[in-house]
Each structure stands twice: as structure tokens, then as C-alpha cells.
Amino acid sequence: MTTYDLIFYLFALIILVSAFIVVAARNIIYSAFSLLFTFFGVAGIYVLLNADFIAVVQVIIYVGGILVLIIFGVMLTNKITEVEIKTESFQVLPSIIISGIIGGTLVAIFTKTNWKVAEPQILDKTVTEIGRFLVSHYMILFELAGIILLVALIGSVMIARKEKLETEEVEK
Amino acid sequence: MIEQYIPLILAILIALLFSLFLLKASSWFGPQRPNPEKLSTYESGMEPVRTARERFSVKFYIVAIMFIIFDIEVVFLYPWAVNLKNLIDLMGFFIIAEMFIFIIILLAGYLYLLKKGALKWD
Amino acid sequence: MIPDYLAEFFGNKFIGYLIAAALPLFLWILPYALYAVYAERKVSAFMQDRIGPNRVGPKGLFQTIADILKLIQKEDIVPASADKPLFVMAPYVIFAGTFAAFAALPFSSIYIGSNINLGVFYIMAVSSFSVVGILMAGWAGNNKYSLYGAMRSVAQIVSYEVPALLAIVSAVMVIGSLNLNEISEMQTAYFWNWWIFGGPVVGIKKFLLIIPMTIAFIIFFIASLAEVNRTPFDIPEAESELVAGFHTEYTGMKFAMFFLAEYGNMFVVSAISVSIFFGGWQSPFGYLGNSLGISWLIPVEQVFWFLFKGSLLVLVQMWLRWTLPRLRVDQLMTVCWKYLTPYAFINLVLIGIITLF
Secondary structure, eight states: OOOOHHHHHHHHHHHHHHHHHHHHOOOHHHHHHHHHHHHHHHHHHHHHHTTTHHHHIIIIIIIIIIIIHHHHHHSSSSSSTTSOOOOOSSHHEEEEEHHHHHHHHHHHHHHHHHOOOOOOOOSOHHHHHHHHHHHHTTTHHHHHHHHHHHHHHHHHHHHHHHHHHHHHHHOO | OOGGHHHHHHHHHHHHHHHHHHHHHHHHHHHOOOHHHHSSSSSTTTTHHHHHHHHOOHHHHHHHHHHHHHHHHHHHHHHHTTTTTHHHHHHHHHHHHHHHHHHHHHHHHHHHHHHHHHTOOO | OHHHHHHHHOHHHHHHHHHHHHIIIIIIHHHHHHHHHHHHHHHHHHHTTTTOSSSSSSGGHHHHHHHHHHHTTSSSOTTSSSOOOHHHHHHHHHHHHHHHHHHHHHHHSSEEEEBOOOOOHHHHHHHHHHHHHHHHHHHTTTTTHHHHHHHHHHHHHHHHHHHHHHHHHHHHHHHHOOOHHHHHHHOOOOOOSSGTTTTTSSSHHHHHHHHHHHHHHHHHHHHHHHHHHHTTEEEEEEEHHHHHHTTTTTHHHHHHHHHHHHHHHHHHHHHHHHHHOOOOOOOOOHHHHHHHOTTTHHHHHHHHHHHHHHHHHHHHHHHHTTTSSOOOOHHHIIIIIIIIIHHHHHHHHHHHHHHOO
């Protein structure tokens, strides 16, 4: 086992444990905060796959943005500490059956497929390659991403505007 | 390339060990004499009223949403910006125009935000 | 490179890298933080026509050491209503986030903890760990001041990250690299080669770039002030209304760690400015080692210049703190979203057009 294997298992352990806490924690705020470690672990795995730019983007957007959004969202909900937010399991039997089927299928696919194993193409500077492809080969998709962001922006404005109207009504 | 990231993991490790050491040191040297008054929430000398964990204004949530959108946009600019010199040699003015279209699309969204007053904090 | 040299010296890469990664902590952050606190108190005293600390040691030089010794003997209080696991974890997360950024700072041409290609981008990313740490601390304390401080602080940091990233990306367009060591190397000795003065290539482009680059620096500097919660953007820890912001409930060494992280962050943002705009570890007037013919003197000079320029910018941050009044929350958001962000975009387009020439 090389050092990189060791690092991989370390990150995998971080991801699994923190993801388990996300699902199993009784207090929803613990779930939100343990996502921090999940995202960190995923970033580490990306680095091990030689995708350092994706790793850093993962941290900057998921930890810095989405996680903050989730925590703000939790704080928006009323009285998190006093109301026991149920994370108990119900419908145990059907869920076991369904997840068993899905898991079994995945394992079957995983073992049956003839995976094509290729030597990884290690780039010295991933970011320049990404930049080159983004503006040449994937140009349309790139501009489309811009439009999707625009739509998201307009959507968030609608939420903001609704809030404003409500406060105005209250003032009246 | 991965090798360059090992020191970063080590740095985080060192930071954690050092913090552990400092906090342990304070528990060795510091006294432990808790009493209910001391353990109560600090509220400038007043009796604490209710819990702090009340509902928060949705404004914070909206700031976070806007941050994510603009952040993703800026992240898209990075690979392009790093490579700009080579790309200009390769494709000329086209490359700048392409990015300007991307920026203009979002600028339209920004102007819409401004017009609708979503950027006001009141 | 020192990490490789250490790895060779100990015959083990791991130990070598571990020691190399620990160097900035013991050789720079701790002494710097102690004396930055001292400097802050002396600067404030000077500006308010007071004397400042003057009892411990000559001119109060050992005051902060005495403070830290005092803090280490303080009781570590975890409030009864606090959320204990998160309360204990928050200082670790914040300090780790701060220190991880130091590992990518180029202290000289031979010492950089980790010479990654994504340098600046990585540092901006790890700062988001501190953001989550702040939320954690504010939530865990179950104190109204902490929670309001944390919410304001996080809203402010994430908002100002947009203009900061934009200012950096507009500089990166001209530079063509994110690696801080490479960026420093390009700005060869003599200050007119710094990127804020248009970079090392002489020509019409250089003169056209001076103004947009200066604007980019100013935008980044203002945004970085907000990111480290310094005045005029210190509403999250406004003493007069929120006691101490998100770390109100923390005592003793935990409190000291928040302080250490805050001063560490101040240096990190200054170091980014220095590396990108002010020549990094390059000396502004050529090297003494070159003219004397002593080659080992050059790296020492480089470390000196890097730390000197960084500390100078930290001093500017302190100077601003004791000069400017605090902004209100709505003003804060207006400055970010209505002024800094559009200006940063315009500046980006401007630099983009200039690079075409």
C-alpha cells in the first residue's frame, strides 16, 4: 500500500463517517455542519484524481456557498432546538427493499462490467486545459451555463421581491 | 502534481495538533471551578431572556443565494483568465468577445436585480 | 527549495515536509501575532494621543507575552446552554482554515510550503473554512450577540468575496498564472516591474495597465478588509453593540485562538496583495547579495522584503481601523453590491480590452 492509498482511505473514511452523521444526526444543525467534512473529503479525493481545479472549486462553492446557504436555511426554520426534528426512520420495510434492489443492481453492474482501464493522463496545469476547452470545444455549453445562472438569479430575485411585498403589507 | 498537495494536508494536521496543544495547555494551567452563574449565557449582566436561536431574516438567505450565483460566474472566469495570453494568440479577438457575451448575460441579471431593488438591505 | 532540502536532510520525505509545513507557524505566525497585537495597541495609542502599554518590559514590549501567559491560566468556560461539541470544534476549524492558507504563501524564492499551480485560488477557497467556523462558533455559544455577530460576519464575508475574486481574476488576466511563486518571480527586482505598475514588460500596454491595476488593488484591498472583519467593516464584532461578535462566549485559550486566527488572516490577505500587486518577495531596489556577491544573502533578503511589505499592509489596516468610523449593515451591502462589484466588472472588461493590444 502506497502513501497515496493511505491518504485515499483517510479521505474515504472522513467522507463516510461525516456523511453518516449527516443522515443519522438527531439535531439537524449537526447534519449541516458535518457536511463541511464531507465536502472537504470529496475535495481531497478530487486532488487524488489529479483534478486539483475541481477540488478547489468544490471547496469554494460547496463549503463557502452551498453549506452557508444550508446553514442559513436551517436558521430560517423556527426553533430548531426546541422542536425535535424527527430524523427517525419510518416505512422501514419498503425502504429496505427499494434500497436493496438499487444497491444490488449497482453492485451487479459494477462487477459485471468490463471496465476499460487506461493510464491516467496527468496534466501539469489542469486549469489552462480547462480554460482552453471551455472556450473552444464546450463554448455553447459554457454560454448556456451563463443563461442558467441568469435564470437562477431572476428566480432568487422573485423570492426577494415576495419577501419585500409581505413586509410592506405588514407595515400597512 | 499530487505531491504538491501533501504539505497542505500536513499544514492542516499541524494546525489541528497545535490547537489541541494550546487548548490542553489551558486545561492544565487553568482552574476548573464552574458555578451556575458563571455558566449562564452572557448578556451584559442581564438575566438571559429566551434562547438566541430564533428565526432569522430571509435577507441573509438571499445574500447567500446571490453569492453562490456570482461566485460560480467568477469561477468560470478563472480558467479563461489564466490562459488568456495563449488564447489570444490562438483565436484572437473572438476569445474576448465570447467572454464578454458571458459577462453581458450576467450583467443583464445584475441590472434586473438592481431594478427590482433586491440589493437593498432594509 | 527548503522542503526538498529538509526531506533530503532527514532522509524521509514525510518528516521533511512536516517540518517545512510547520516552519511558518513557529517562525512567523506566533511572533508576528504577538507583536501585531502590541503594534495595534501602540498605533491606537499614538493616534489617540495616549501612551499605550508601557509597563511590562521596555516600552511595554513584553505586554502581549504577559497577556498570553495570563490567558493560558484562565478557566476554560463552556456555557451551560452552549452546544458543546460545536463549541469545542469551532476554534479548530477556524485556526486550521487560517493556517492552511499560510502553506501556499511564497515567503521567498526557496521557501514556499506547497508550490501549487492554483496558489491564489486555493487561498481564497480555504478561507471559506473560516466562514463555516464562524457560523459554528456563533451558533454553538447560544448567545444573541454571538449569533447576530456570526450571521452578519458571514453575510459580509461571502458578499465581499465576489469583488475580491473579481479583482484577482482581472489581475490574473494580465499575469497569466495563479501560482504565487511564479507571479512573484515575474516581477523581477526593481519596483517599476511590479504588477501594480503594469508588470515587467515595457511598452504601451504597461502604461495603459497602471490605472486599471491600481483600481484592482484598491477593490481587492477594500474587499479584504471586509473579509477579515476590520474597520470600517467590523460591524460583526462592533464592541459597542455586540460585545465581541461571534466569540463572545469564548474564554481563555479558545479566545486567544480566535485572536491568533484574526491576525493570521490579516497577514494572509496582505500577503496576497503583496504577491500579486507589489512584487511578492522581490526587493524593490535590487539585492544586496547580488552586489556583494554573497549568494546566500539573497533568499534572506527575499524573506525580509516579503514579511516587511506584508507587515506594512497590516499596519495600513490598523491605521484605517483607528481612523474610519464603522459602516452600517445596509451601507455595507450597498458598498459591496452596488459599487464594488460593478466597478470590478468594468475594470475586468477594461483590462480585457487592454490585453488585446
